[in-house]
Amino acid sequence: MTDIPRIKGVLSPVVTPFKADLAPDPERFVRQCRWLLSQNVGLAVFGTNSEANSLSVEEKIDLLDRLAGAGLDSARMMPGTGCCALPDSVRLTAHAMKLGCGGVLMLPPFYYKGVSDDGLFRSFAEVIERVGDTRLRVYLYHIPPVAQVPITLGLVERLLAAYPAQIAGMKDSGGDWSNTKSFLDAFAKAGFDVFAGSESFLLQNMRHGGAGCISATANVHSGPIAHLYDTWRAADADAQQARLDVIRGVFQKFPMIPALKVAIAHYGADPGWTTVRPPLVAFTPGQAHALVAELDQQRFAMPGLAAR
Amino acid sequence: MTDIPRIKGVLSPVVTPFKADLAPDPERFVRQCRWLLSQNVGLAVFGTNSEANSLSVEEKIDLLDRLAGAGLDSARMMPGTGCCALPDSVRLTAHAMKLGCGGVLMLPPFYYKGVSDDGLFRSFAEVIERVGDTRLRVYLYHIPPVAQVPITLGLVERLLAAYPAQIAGMKDSGGDWSNTKSFLDAFAKAGFDVFAGSESFLLQNMRHGGAGCISATANVHSGPIAHLYDTWRAADADAQQARLDVIRGVFQKFPMIPALKVAIAHYGADPGWTTVRPPLVAFTPGQAHALVAELDQQRFAMPGLAAR
Numbered sequence: 001m002t003d004i005p006r007i008k009g010v011l012s013p014v015v016t017p018f019k020a021d022l023a024p025d026p027e028r029f030v031r032q033c034r035w036l037l038s039q040n041v042g043l044a045v046f047g048t049n050s051e052a053n054s055l056s057v058e059e060k061i062d063l064l065d066r067l068a069g070a071g072l073d074s075a076r077m078m079p080g081t082g083c084c085a086l087p088d089s090v091r092l093t094a095h096a097m098k099l100g101c102g103g104v105l106m107l108p109p110f111y112y113k114g115v116s117d118d119g120l121f122r123s124f125a126e127v128i129e130r131v132g133d134t135r136l137r138v139y140l141y142h143i144p145p146v147a148q149v150p151i152t153l154g155l156v157e158r159l160l161a162a163y164p165a166q167i168a169g170m171k172d173s174g175g176d177w178s179n180t181k182s183f184l185d186a187f188a189k190a191g192f193d194v195f196a197g198s199e200s201f202l203l204q205n206m207r208h209g210g211a212g213c214i215s216a217t218a219n220v221h222s223g224p225i226a227h228l229y230d231t232w233r234a235a236d237a238d239a240q241q242a243r244l245d246v247i248r249g250v251f252q253k254f255p256m257i258p259a260l261k262v263a264i265a266h267y268g269a270d271p272g273w274t275t276v277r278p279p280l281v282a283f284t285p286g287q288a289h290a291l292v293a294e295l296d297q298q299r300f301a302m303p304g305l306a307a308r
Numbered sequence: 309m310t311d312i313p314r315i316k317g318v319l320s321p322v323v324t325p326f327k328a329d330l331a332p333d334p335e336r337f338v339r340q341c342r343w344l345l346s347q348n349v350g351l352a353v354f355g356t357n358s359e360a361n362s363l364s365v366e367e368k369i370d371l372l373d374r375l376a377g378a379g380l381d382s383a384r385m386m387p388g389t390g391c392c393a394l395p396d397s398v399r400l401t402a403h404a405m406k407l408g409c410g411g412v413l414m415l416p417p418f419y420y421k422g423v424s425d426d427g428l429f430r431s432f433a434e435v436i437e438r439v440g441d442t443r444l445r446v447y448l449y450h451i452p453p454v455a456q457v458p459i460t461l462g463l464v465e466r467l468l469a470a471y472p473a474q475i476a477g478m479k480d481s482g483g484d485w486s487n488t489k490s491f492l493d494a495f496a497k498a499g500f501d502v503f504a505g506s507e508s509f510l511l512q513n514m515r516h517g518g519a520g521c522i523s524a525t526a527n528v529h530s531g532p533i534a535h536l537y538d539t540w541r542a543a544d545a546d547a548q549q550a551r552l553d554v555i556r557g558v559f560q561k562f563p564m565i566p567a568l569k570v571a572i573a574h575y576g577a578d579p580g581w582t583t584v585r586p587p588l589v590a591f592t593p594g595q596a597h598a599l600v601a602e603l604d605q606q607r608f609a610m611p612g613l614a615a616r
Contacts, residue, residue, distance in 0.1 A: 022394065022434070053392040053419035056399075057364070084361040084392075086330065086585060091364075109587045110419065111361035113454055119587035126330070126586055146421055148456060149587075277394060278434055279417045279427035279457075 004075050004135055006168070007102040008193070008211050010202075010226045011078055012036050012218035013047025015260050016055065016063070018275040024059050026066040028273065032264070033072055035305060039222035040230070043067070044105055046080035048146055048173070049216040049257055054277040057088050061095050074100040078214075082107030082141060086123065090130045103137035103168055105214070110147040117155045124159055128166050137168035139195065144174050153186055160192065171214045173197030177204060184208045199225045200248055203241040206232040216256050220263045220302060221247045250294045254287065255280075262288045263295065267302040312383050312443055314476070315410040316501070316519050318510075318534045319386055320344050320526035321355025323568050324363065324371070326583040332367050334374040336581065340572070341380055343613060347530035348538070351375070352413055354388035356454055356481070357524040357565055362585040365396050369403050382408040386522075390415030390449060394431065398438045411445035411476055413522070418455040425463045432467055436474050445476035447503065452482050461494055468500065479522045481505030485512060492516045507533045508556055511549040514540040524564050528571045528610060529555045558602045562595065563588075570596045571603065575610040 014036065017028035033043050045067070046052035046060050055063075060079070068074055081092035081104040089106070096104050106127070108120050128136065140159070142151040151170060159167045169192050172180040180201060184194050185208075193211035196202055202213045202225065218225050221244065228240045251259050258276050262283050265273035276282050283291070322344065325336035341351050353375070354360035354368055363371075368387070376382055389400035389412040397414070404412050414435070416428050436444065448467070450459040459478060467475045477500050480488040488509060492502050493516075501519035504510055510521045510533065526533050529552065536548045559567050566584050570591050573581035584590050591599070 048419075054394060054417065056393045056395045059393075059395065085364045085367075086362060087364045087367065109362065111356075111454065112587055113456075115587040116589055119589045122586040122589070146419065148421075278430040279420055279423040281424055281427045281430070 004100060004102050004137070006137070006193070007042060007076070007078055009040070009042060010199070010212050010218050010229045011042035011044040011195070011214040012222065013049040013080075013214060013216060014043055014045045015219050015257065015264065016050045016052070017273055018277055019272075020275065022275070022277055024055065024063055025272070026063060028270070029063055030066055030070045030072070033067055034070070036219070036222055037072060037076060038304060040226040041218050041222045042076040042078065043072070044078045044080070044214045047105060047214070048143060049219065049260065050080070051257060051277050051280065052080050057083070057092055060092060064095065064099060068099045075102040077101040078103040078105050078139060080105045080107065080141070082109070084109045084111045086126055089127045093127055093131045093136070094133070097131060097133040097136055103139050105139045105141050105171055107141045107143070107147055108149045108151065110149050113148055115149060117152060117158070120149070120155055121158050125162060128163050134165065136166050138166050139168055139193070140170040142170055142172045142174055143197065153182060156183065156187060156192070160187065160190070167192070169193030169195065169211060171195045171197055177201055180205065180210070181208060184210055198248065199228070199244045202228055202244070203232055203237055216260060217248045217251050219260045220251070221300070223303060246298060247295075247300055250291070250298060250300070253294070254291055258283045259291055262291055263302070264305070266292050268305040312408060312410050312445070314445070314501070315350060315384070315386055317348070317350060318507070318520050318526050318537045319350035319352040319503070319522040320530065321357040321388075321522060321524060322351055322353045323527050323565065323572065324358045324360070325581055326585060328583065330583070330585055332363065332371055333580070334371060336578070337371055338374055338378045338380070341375055342378070344527070344530055345380060345384060346612060348534040349526050349530045350384040350386065351380070352386045352388070352522045355413065355522070356451060357527065357568065358388070359565060359585050359588065360388045362588075365391070365400055368400060372403065372407060376407045383410040385409040386411040386413050386447060388413045388415065388449070390417070392417045392419045394434055397435045401435055401439045401444070402441070405439060405441040405444055411447050413447045413449050413479055415449045415451070415455055416457045416459065418457050421456055423457060425460060425466070428457070428463055429466050433470060436471050442473065444474050446474050447476055447501070448478040450478055450480045450482055451505070461490060464491065464495060464500070468495065468498065475500070477501030477503060477519060479503045479505055485509055488513060488518070489516060492518055506556065507536070507552045510536055510552070511540055511545055524568060525556045525559050527568045528559070529608070531611060554606060555603075555608055558599070558606060558608070561602070562599050566591045567599055570599055571610070572613070574600050576613040
């Protein structure tokens with residue numbers, strides 16, 4: 001069993017396309033993932049922006065199988081596999097390993113609030129032990145505004161001590177740079193890969209020893225974000241960062257997930273993309289028009305998308 | 309297809325027993341549910357206090373099948389069937405209807421925060437439409453401290469208008485009597501059954517047209533809570549309520565779910581009951597001893613439990 005190369009760089013929590021009957025649309029999904037790889041963006045499928053927690057375990061397994069079946073490189077996949085229920089997390093993580101995924105992005109169990117680090121340690125430990133695969137690389141997913149259950153420094157320290165080969169890094173979607181920096185300061189030198197939760201922190205993260213970013217807007221502004229990762233030591237890095245911030249700022253004026261889907265529908269000339277699953281709500285034509293107008297004003301483009 | 313009698317009274321979010329390997333323990337579960345029915349307490353299995361969101365859909369379906377297979381009255385069952393993912397909610401709800409459950413207690417999808425009433429309406433509507441069973445009785449589950457996604461008056465109004473036969477009531481676990489009362493005032497006369505989320509509000513709820521309560525502590529203080537429901541118009545009702553509050557107060561000094569399990573283990577002479585699934589943590593012997601000492605001091609008992 002050979003080692004899978006370590007994931008670095010820019011990944012996208014790939015938005016999940018749905019058919020009119022709200023079933024996942026595997027053909028559109030595979031096409032989108034292939035386009036993202038062509039932009040040098042890795043596949044953090046089943047993230048928050050993927051509406052992953054609106055998908056059943058079976059639907060996620062099927063979509064992952066479709067990606068592998070289409071020949072996409074599983075070493076560049078970091079599927080979200082952290083569920084509320086231990087057997088679901090084990091099942092999804094084991095399936096990701098069967099397909100040779102480069103890593104898994106693991107939410108803590110997020111229903112029960114105010115749980116202890118003891119309980120969270122045991123949650124992650126049980127998944128790692130039950131999956132029992134030495135190739136497993138777990139990236140802990142810190143997103144307190146949504147999950148409401150944080151990943152603390154103390155928890156990471158305990159997990160790293162117990163599973164130094166499996167605990168590979170984290171994604172920090174807390175939106176607080178000082179928190180990201182405290183994880184970098186504590187663990188980056190030991191090989192713990194910190195991904196910023198958005199490209200807004202990409203340059204800062206790279207300058208402090210981070211591994212890249214996993215960002216909603218990497219679904220749409222894909223090539224330019226990946227380019228900053230590749231050239232973050234270049235003279236124009238700050239200018240690149242400023243341009244990324246402008247485009248992200250446009251998306252942030254809108255509910256993010258339907259906005260990403262509208263952009264893909266519009267710039268990919270594929271109106272079927274706009275469907276979201278409840279409890280989310282798709283944009284009205286007015287909202288969609290307003291988003292596209294602002295993006296056009298910024299000369300935003302998604303090269304090669306319409307031809308995919 | 310005959311109508312299932314409407315659920316009223318006291319129900320317990322039945323705590324879920326686990327084996328040492330953390331698998332659900334169907335034998336202990338059936339015995340506990342049978343004992344609860346003997347105390348005149350209905351079965352709101354798969355509630356928050358059941359660690360339901362730490363169970364997979366398959367595990368819930370299996371446990372429900374075990375209850376039905378053991379001959380327990382499904383008309384007295386109100387399983388929790390609201391999941392984050394629409395297909396999971398549909399699958400569980402349809403299974404509950406196949407078994408003839410008297411109702412289902414439905415959480416809103418709880419991962420995405422700040423969602424609109426439009427999105428929540430569509431979530432519940434999709435489940436009702438897809439299950440497509442005229443016998444379905446949905447009880448909406450309002451538990452903002454945990455789910456962080458509330459059930460509003462406006463949402464209930466819209467759902468009742470669209471599905472008057474299916475939207476049967478709610479459980480209010482917000483802990484705020486004024487909120488419960490606003491739902492009673494708005495909808496109780498139209499036949500919408502409001503269950504208080506704990507017996508602390510049982511008497512008040514009955515005096516204002518409520519239907520009963522669904523309470524964690526009905527797992528353990530079962531008979532006395534059910535007795536107050538049966539005799540809430542009696543002269544000693546306030547005294548009964550005061551006694552219920554004392555016992556609930558003891559449990560509330562501790563993390564609720566492991567405390568309930570310790571009480572069942574102790575008063576049922578069945579130590580295997582104390583196991584919880586991560587992210588929860590079982591009591592230390594010291595915590596267990598402290599709980600039992602306080603309960604003994606209050607002459608707390610669980611009649612018939614050890615003999616079950």
